[in-house]
């Protein structure tokens with residue numbers, strides 16, 4: 394599959410602008426919060442009001458969802474009266490998409506007027522402290538494909554999106570992480586909500602024992618096959634980022650382990666715990682003062 398024309402990204406500023414204008418001319422929604430639903434987490438959309446949905450296949454330049462548990466719909470709607478847009482299904486490198494296709498919707502979010510992105514995913518735990526069904530607030534990440542040059546910002550930089558060398562040491566908003574921890578305590582969730590470091594691998598296979606041990610030694614608390622490209626592009630274009638990772642399985646760190654992960658089990662646990670993820674996000678959004686946060690986004694966002 395060829396996504397790069399010469400050394401040009403297949404998703405130029407004009408492609409992004411055309412897609413955003415197509416959407417803006419078909420909806421009255423003007424979202425401020427963009428939510429990316431991970432594997433099996435599509436039901437985060439369920440309680441939104443005034444919903445309007447577009448199938449990915451009908452949106453110009455949008456890739457198609459090919460993975461079970463990723464519905465393939467862009468849904469506009471309000472959560473607690475805050476205007477949101479949801480990706481019910483994301484794109485992954487292992488589907489054969491280039492990094493610019495994987496992250497294309499994040500740039501569309503930006504051009505739609507979104508200021509905060511909430512990413513969610515399903516991941517396997519490497520930390521002995523996490524149990525299946527726990528929620529990990531993403532504090533930081535390790536971009537393993539990025540180390541090998543599989544990086545969404547490689548190639549010519551378009552300054553209309555952001556600067557050539559973006560800072561990543563504060564990728565995940567400290568203020569939103571604190572809000573998440575406080576909200577978890579109020580909901581009585583503290584026993585199963587923890588902060589941690591997420592590591593991305595390209596997939597599609599799950600880890601060998603030796604790989605899992607290496608990722609753990611490197612400082613990863615959980616591992617998955619997504620999220621980091623989206624977060625990187627969001628930070629590059631000045632969006633505020635918050636991330637939640639649902640622990641759907643334990644990654645075997647020992648050859649004697651009986652654990653054998655598969656995607657069906659990942660989806661089963663995601664669907665079982667999606668309501669918890671949903672109530673945490675809703676409670677956070679209810680408390681979230683968009684105007685106040687916008688001011689601090691502008692102050693903090695020096696990129």
Ligand SMILES: O=P(O)(O)O[C@H]1O[C@H](CO)[C@@H](O)[C@H]1O
Pocket residue numbers: 430431432460483485513514515516596617618619620655656659
């Ligand atoms: O990261 P999300 O999209 O939630 O999905 C996770 O679950 C799938 C594997 O079961 C992989 O795609 C992995 O990345």
Ligand SMILES: Nc1nc2[nH]cnc2c(=O)[nH]1
Pocket residue numbers: 515516517518594596598599600616617618641642643644654659
């Ligand atoms: N790489 C990887 N991705 C996952 N997504 C959900 N669980 C896992 C896992 O154990 N490993």
